Amino acid sequence: MGHGPISELRGIALRSICPDDISDAAPPPSYCAEDNKFAVNFSYEAPLENHVLTRGFSFYLQTLPSDRASATDIEQYGQLVREGFGAALTTWISELWAHHDHNDTELESFLEKLISRSSSGYVLLLPPQVVRLNCPQAATFIVRIFLQSSSPFAATEQRKVAYAQKPGRTLLLNFFDYPCWQQQNTQFVVNKETHCVNITPILTHELGHSFGLGHSSEDDSIMNEVISVTHPSQAHIGARFQQGFY
Numbered sequence: 054m055g056h057g058p059i060s061e062l063r064g065i066a067l068r069s070i071c072p073d074d075i076s077d078a079a080p081p082p083s084y085c086a087e088d089n090k091f092a093v094n095f096s097y098e099a100p101l102e103n104h105v106l107t108r109g110f111s112f113y114l115q116t117l118p119s120d121r122a123s124a125t126d127i128e129q130y131g132q133l134v135r136e137g138f139g140a141a142l143t144t145w146i147s148e149l150w151a152h153h154d155h156n157d158t159e160l161e162s163f164l165e166k167l168i169s170r171s172s173s174g175y176v177l178l179l180p181p182q183v184v185r186l187n188c189p190q191a192a193t194f195i196v197r198i199f200l201q202s203s204s205p206f207a208a209t210e211q212r213k214v215a216y217a218q219k220p221g222r223t224l225l226l227n228f229f230d231y232p233c234w235q236q237q238n239t240q241f242v243v244n245k246e247t248h249c250v251n252i253t254p255i256l257t258h259e260l261g262h263s264f265g266l267g268h269s270s271e272d273d274s275i276m277n278e279v280i281s282v283t284h285p286s287q288a289h290i291g292a293r294f295q296q297g298f299y
Contacts, residue, residue, distance in 0.1 A: 054087055055080025056190035085188035092182035100163035105193060105222075105263045108166065110142060110181045113192035121200040131185050134196050136236040137252035143180040144239065144257050144275075145264075148285050150178060194263075195223045202229050215255050217262045224259050226252075239283035254283045261285065 061083060080086050096108040114131050116122040122130070150164055169177040186192045199206050205216055206227045216225040228234065233249035242254050254275060261276050269276040274286035 055084040056188040057084030087188050090184045092184055094179055095182050100159045108181045110183045111186045111192045112194040112196050113186050113189040115197045117199050133236055135183050135185055137256045138183045140238050140253040141256040141260050146180045197225050198228050200228050217259045242280050254280050
């Protein structure tokens with residue numbers, strides 16, 4: 054529930070607390086308090102060594118500068134990023150499931166926990182759930198939305214839509230040069246009429262980096278440095294995918 058500096062930790066005690074008395078267990082003011090979140094089939098169990106791919110996917114949102122966005126703007130950004138991550142994870146999980154003959158035992162077991170089967174033979178795939186957290190310490194990803202021209206999106210830099218900082222857990226999105234963003238699943242990368250950027254393929258690409266994949270020279274791959282398609286290539290789901298993830 055509470056996240057803060059280890060230097061201020063005085064001790065750890067196990068106590069039973071009734072829900073009505075939960076306020077008595079509030080962390081000190083210097084700590085960040087995380088509200089309860091609810092999600093379906095949520096777990097931090099990870100089949101891969103980098104622990105990015107789990108059934109408990111979360112992000113923490115920042116805007117730079119912090120005073121440029123209103124509370125309403127921040128809520129809209131949060132909803133946009135949450136839906137974008139959800140669609141991007143669905144893309145990767147769907148492709149993995151479609152080519153699951155290439156998977157090892159641990160990854161196959163992970164995918165099975167996302168599957169429900171009916172007696173009539175229908176298969177329901179429930180992708181990892183995405184929640185937005187109040188505290189950065191527990192988040193899978195930190196997402197920083199840039200609302201002004203500053204590095205790495207400064208006027209002197211090469212114009213980019215997004216960056217992934219090493220080791221791939223911090224994503225930077227350029228809302229200054231590209232003020233219009235949408236969540237349109239895999240319909241397009243950039244809307245040719247409105248010039249709005251579709252956040253889903255952007256996050257699909259950046260997730261690939263966090264899984265360990267580098268840029269691809271293939272035009273039909275989401276991992277190409279210049280994104281023109283909205284899905285990973287079969288090569289990334291096969292042997293090269295496994296090598297990249299590990």
